Amino acid sequence: MELAQKQAAGFEPRRRWLDWAYICMLALGAVYAWQRYSGFMDVYEVGVLFLAVPVFGTLGWHWRGLRNLVVAAGLVALWAISLYHQDLARADQVFLLKYLVSSQSAILWMCALFFMATASYWAGFFARSDFACAAGRGLAWAAVVMGFTGLLVRWYESYLIGPDIGHIPVSNLYEVFVLFSLITALLYLYYESRYAQSLGGFVLLAISAAIGFLLWYTFDRGAHEIQPLVPALQSWWMKIHVPANFIGYGAFALSAMVGVAYLSAGSPTFAARLPGREELEDLMYRSIAVGFAFFTVATILGALWAAEAWGSYWQWDPKETWALIVWLNYAAWLHMRLVKGLRGPMLAWWAIIGLLVTAFAFLGVNMFLSGLHSYGQL
Amino acid sequence: MPRNPWIDLLSSMRFAVSLLSVIAIASVAGTVVKQGEPYANYLNQFGPFWFRAFEAIGLYAVYNAPWFIAVLAFLVASVSLCLWRNAPVMLREMTNFRERLGEQSLRNLGHRATLRTTLAQEAASARVAAYLRAQGYKLRAGVDEGTAVIAAKAGSANRLGYLFAHAAIIAICFGGLLDSNLPLQARLWRGDKTPVDPNMLLSEVPGSGRLAADNLSFRGNMFLPEGQSSATAVLNVKDRVLVQELPFTVSLKKFHIEHYSTGQPRLFASDVIVTDRDTGRSFETTIEVNRPLIHRGIATYQASFDDGGTQLRLTGHHLLAPRSVPLDFSGRIGESFALTYGGAEYRLELTGFRPFNIENVADAAPEASGSRTWLDRLRGQLGSSAGSKDKRELRNVGPSYSYKLRDGAGQAREYNNYMLPVEVDGRWMLATGMRERGSDPFRYLRIPMDEGGGIDGFLTLRRALLDEGARARAAKAFAAGAASGPSVSATMREQLAVSAERTLETFARGGYRAMAEFLERSVPEAEREQAASVLLRVLQGATWETWQTARVAAGQTRLAPDTSRARFVDDALNAVSDSFHYGVPVYLALREYDEVKASVFQVSRSPGRNIVYLGCALLIIGVFAMIYIRERRIWVRVKPDGEVLVGAACNRKTMDFDREFERHRAGLAAALDH
């Protein structure tokens, strides 16, 4: 017994007072929000509010990085909100809002920080500089904090526009692109904290591409404007379907970029700086597995939502059909690895092609095919 | 189990992957070719040869094509066989500890370690067992030729994951097939039902075109105008239909649309009364998007909405006849009438009505983005995401309706008329749009409002311009007014009157274009510009006189000229000139309306739905179990001489397990230490 305890202590990171403070803070925050706003919430919303405490609590205990993120993004967002004095116009008048923490500014900071993080990671990779890699990591964390702050403030701003317009910021292509960048970065930062180092440049390349799109979408199309929800999107399902989908997409993006790293390990310059091939394959498998699991959930949630909004859980709408294709593709990938024992570059190529298929399902369908989805017309 | 090569093939991974590829490719084809369009569209798109070829392979309804369903059926068979074969193995593995793994096999495992202990064999194996139990392992202990053997395992639920996930695929496909149109296809093949023409009256549809209310599975549409009831849904079968009887009647009391302050729709909802046909009992409810009505196993969804036959009261103003009486009549959206104007026969089809139109009426002052520096653009992006509220000024500009006028040759023009005038640069105008092809934008004719806020002023002026006598009188009056004073001779005045009359005549014949043509014909190029400005002033002045003389003739007073009246004359001239491109000589003004909306419901009974949902639950459990639960096994052999062999295996080879094994090696070493 004593031994088992010793063992446990060695394995589990010891709880420090900060961990307990974190849980208390979450619980107090939930109670405060409930006391103040329960009049505006239905029972699901109250349920979600209180469920958030154990969920974020456990995640934060398990991974301190996430704990710090929750605290930082939460505090910055609250500070930003306090600067508004419930007046949207102050976003253009108060210096700190206008240039730092209003939703759009925070998101643009996120974009800039992600670019800088990418550059640092690559510099660290080629120069084998631990300092540059650590800087990359720091910048990536800063980007994630700014990104989540931006989304939280955006959520608040939507209510300032009009109480009936307010809604969670996962309702259009612009918002989910921000979410995608953040989730991909978080998944990578988690893996980095636990396992492989020196993949940051690769993964952040995918994020930078998404950011490039996001900037075009903002500057050219003005896509950042908050729009009210059309009736089909006013559903509980949206709030869980969309984030689940993006955990899946983020994980698929991670696996594809690990696939790129795997393939580039053919060159000695890269091979000398990358983790072993087996480790890369392992990482690729794990992230596809995570992505697959969440994508399965997301697709099923989508079907439940469709049943409610359109009267049929499946009617071969192009978006649904492409989701199925993505799902089948990764199911086949997993079978080939698990059942047939396939290994090697073939799987890496397949993971990369998988991301292209996913990207088509995510963007191409909106651009080239028409259907019932009122979501994210380009 | 005796092996049959066919069954081997059917349950093989390769076969399953091939089927999945076929499904994926067919699905892609189905997303590229729009499904379920009217056949004429495909014929247009692909041409006769490919139209037929694609029809033969069922490309217009891929997901219902017999071969596609057959591929799905094979997939179900393949997964079932795979499950049938693997399930016993999996179940055996779940309960089996493999305690008979020999020393040699243990030494061949990927993860192995040799430890030493000074404890007695019994005490040592007790410590090992305690340690493994504390780590969440289940174990079996035994003795093999004097060696204490402990076989431990954890995470056996992983195998259940396999069973669940694959059973889920079968359940989902099976439920989905029940809810697909396969049952309907089967009835059509049997030949006891025949689809009918979609335009057939409901009361005339024979029994062979109707499906009884106890039909197990169907999905159809119900179009229901306000104030009406329906107890049937319509199922589309290619380009024909079947009528599905329902066990209840739905009456639509009212259809609502609500909007956000920004003009986007916020709510679509139908207030309905549902009356059960068997019990006669009824209740009221509201059906909204995302809130269907589920009654007697049948779900009714708000799918869309339409006009349900709004009553319009219209006035036809003849634009070309100098003297004509406005014609009042009324009709409903969806109806058509014969009209005669200027000796030509037209068919008027009333096609649509909108009770309001939200439009951006802000002055469009487009910032040339090229002229701004990137820093300015960036600054413009900073701040809240509330969007360009300031750039936009949304206003409801009132009702509009649309119609088609088809001439004797069958050529139709489409019109879109607003009921109320809109303010443009401080003047009020009534807009009426025309287009010749559905793909073109509407071109608008803008009729200026007179001081009483009506179009009579414009019509008076318009008609006087058409009247030769009125033009002559006005030209004279114009010449008298413009060329007065002692220095002006009578001949000059005479000349001016003649040229004013000719100008009016030219304009009345073809607007500004006719005047331009006249100038091109009769004035050398060098003098044209100057001549044009003179001509324009003559036209404006003479038109003013035309208007005033017409007013006097109609018993009204002359108006004193001022800038706003001068602008009215300009606007009227523009409108007259544009009316030559209006296509028909009639303007149909909307006087009053009684709006009737209609809801379009989707009505379905899906018995497979719960099976599918069960399958979904199984799938989620199964996938998570397979991914997050790893089946791990540890064997420990404690020899009498104090040597302890440890071996381990995991059915997912990951680095996590390498780490876990390292941990157990250290843990066991510590446990075996004093």
Ligand code: HEM
């Ligand atoms: C529509 C067809 C199929 C689908 C969607 C499907 C789905 C899945 C999924 C999601 C997994 C889990 C992968 C993971 O661990 O993440 C899996 C594993 C597996 N599938 Fe399938 N499967 C299908 C057909 C088949 C067929 C026909 C076979 C028979 C040869 C088969 C045999 C297996 C086996 C043996 C495993 C691995 C179990 C393990 O190692 O724990 N599957 N399948």
